[in-house]
Amino acid sequence: MKNIRNFCIIAHIDHGKSTLADRLLQSTHTISDRDMQAQVLDDMDLEREKGITIKSHAIQINYPYKGQEYILNLIDTPGHVDFSYEVSRALAACEGALLLVDATQGIQAQTISNLYLAIENDLEIIPVINKVDMDGAMIPEVKDQIIELIGCKDEDIVLASGKTGIGIEDVLRAIVERIPAPQGDPNAPLQALIFDSVFNSFRGIIVYYRIFNGSLKRGEKVKFFSTDQEYNADEVGILKLGMEKKDEVKCGDVGYIITGIKNAKEVKVGDTLTAVANPTDKRIDGFEEVKPMVFAGIFPVDTDKFEELRDCMEKLQLNDASLTFELETSQALGFGFRCGFLGLLHMEIIQERLEREFKQTVITTVPNVSFIAHTTKKEVIHVHNPGTLPDPSRTERIEEPYIKAQIITKPDYIGNIMTLCISKRGILIHQGYLSPTRVELTFEMPLTEIVFDFYDKLKSQTRGYASFDYHPIGFRDADIVRMDILLNGEKVDALSALIHRSRSQDFGRRLCEKLKVLLDRQQFQVAIQAAIGAKVIARENISAIRKDVTAKCYGGDISRKRKLLEKQKEGKKRMRQIGNVEVPQEAFLAVLKLDD
Incomplete structure (x- = not known):
């Protein structure tokens, strides 16, 4: 065990985590040059297209150092704020973290929030400045920022470049020398933390875990702590670029297990895995439950495909534990699911994955956040969708969730950001300079206001120079109303939205204008x-x-024309009673893009 090191890479989006991981794998010959490609750990097409990491990936690296063979388990993590749950799971399985900072951009908002997550988990932090070979690299300034943030010494900071391979040996040396070996008792009962799982249509569910105590042998009977279900370990092993079978996975290691489970509900990420013969009596703590931020309905376009969609959602949830869903019915769209997401990007990715990986065509309704309604009978109702909001006559007050938003930018854009945040009902809490060219602004804002287009507007107002991160701070009273859309007096429940009264008129007018263009x-x-x-x-x-019914009526008295027009009017009236308006899928998406 003293030669094992478990570590992850944390950074703001686009600071070069995947590129650095590629170089680590290449320089230690974990991957042959023939298999090498950019973003080698990102195996989803979506990740390559968007250039972001969505899933955390684990891989084992062998590294000889001072005559000894070391095993380094790397868990690559996403950088976008919507996938911070993936990061928290990776951190729970590690003893150390590489804190990666881009030399051209310096410390940004998510760098700080991911760093605090790592410190809470008592991880050893190794600061690495990446992209030092670039022309715009500000190495002395970025060094000062890191020293101020984590209080390390100048010589503790490793300078590297994921692209050219500068400093990769220094990074590997620092991992071996500074990250502690895993603590654990190889002879104790088996205790392993499940940090991820994937569905394989041939083998069933493949579970990834990190062993804290004991060891896991092939053929052994195992059980999950939360469900108490027992299974046979048909195959166990470690994670290289593919899966590599082993007879035993030892204490401190990261590995996989295949037990032939087919039911998605039996595996919970964050659960503890133990042996049936000699079970542990306590689960591994420190693993947080997922808290969805944004809720939206997902419905099959073809109502007969509902059962198929349920199956796909369960398989997708295995691979993405931060997705939550429950059954929902809509008059306009039939049966579907009310899903909880960590943010709008997460919602977009889930929709894309359903269409690509599972060939499901779905309609997504207006996203909204979760409100708390207090009724006059002193009941407390959690409102995830507009249909469950109680009648205003029975409602005493409604509370909406607030967040603390942290924005780091250049001083030139302070005015733009202030205007944007105050128009979104934000309250400025703190403003401070991290360095002469970097300013940090902290706002308290309603989550409803940032759900739609806040991130895009922030980027355009600051020419891409602002970084943004947020965390929830609780609920506060608000004047929230339910706005319905009526077509010929009929409510379309899928287009209903919960919105603050002060913004309802503007929102309603823009939505009606948009629908006028989209409806046939x-x-x-x-x-x-x-x-x-x-x-x-x-x-x-x-x-x-x-x-033109009067075309055939030429000349003669005006009353002949009027008679024909009256007849047409009657026909239109009758048609209106039985006619119904088809709402195209674009109309449901229009609500998200009202400013286009």
């Missing part, structure tokens, strides 16, 4: 209305497609 014209006039309760706050009309 009918043989009768269609009225699009946005309403709060019985009060209509915005309206647009789509005029009817009309045939």
